[in-house]
């Protein structure tokens with residue numbers, strides 16, 4: 001148990017812990033926030049059960065870890081807080097998160113952390129999986145690690161092209177691409193706080209490896225995506241209303257399973273744009 005009263009029960013060897021021992025509220029002491037932050041660095045995903053934070057309290061909680069405001073280019077915001085987006089799928093919708101991804105890596109500075117609360121869950125299904133990208137990197141054969149060391153890849157908005165095209169044709173895609181942007185990131189990145197290397201490509205957003213031909217890059221990416229898919233790198237969470245997940249978006253990916261339609265699933269999400277504690281550390285060195 002930490003001095004804050006939180007207890008962290010590891011969910012799999014690779015990733016995830018369920019938090020108990022103290023109730024999460026929108027506002028916590030500095031010591032509590034530090035304990036949660038350390039646990040987030042250790043476990044990468046924290047799961048809180050029976051935690052009925054209002055949209056404003058979710059935003060207040062998120063802002064204790066860094067500035068908010070990494071708005072998504074498609075999701076609508078909650079009327080009670082501009083910092084909370086609503087992710088709602090039902091009927092014959094085409095949910096967009098049933099692919100491994102880190103949030104918004106098509107930006108130069110993707111958000112540091114996301115906080116997701118289940119508001120309405122289907123009778124069965126609608127689970128979310130997270131993968132530890134440290135664990136994936138550690139599982140790569142040594143030769144492959146060496147091949148990847150200097151490579152960089154382009155990330156863009158991926159399948160968000162479909163709604164953009166359906167709504168606006170060619171111009172719709174061009175405008176959406178301009179709005180979302182694209183970014184080149186190293187294939188092997190290093191976590192800014194722990195320093196650990198992690199694999200930094202996703203099947204949602206990584207499109208092209210700089211310096212390789214499209215077929216060569218495509219083959220390499222497919223090999224890496226197959227490794228990300230292995231269950232030993234994952235944790236799978238079953239949601240109930242008022243379950244909250246908080247994850248470190250830098251060395252994790254997630255996959256929201258779509259097996260529940262036409263039932264409705266509604267989630268609230270807050271994105272923490274940057275890690276104020278990491279910035280302090282970087283500033284101090």
Ligand SMILES: O=C(O)CCC(=O)C(=O)O
Nearest residue numbers: 087097103128256267269
């Ligand atoms: O709905 C979920 O479980 C995850 C949604 C998602 O992919 C996200 O918040 O980035």
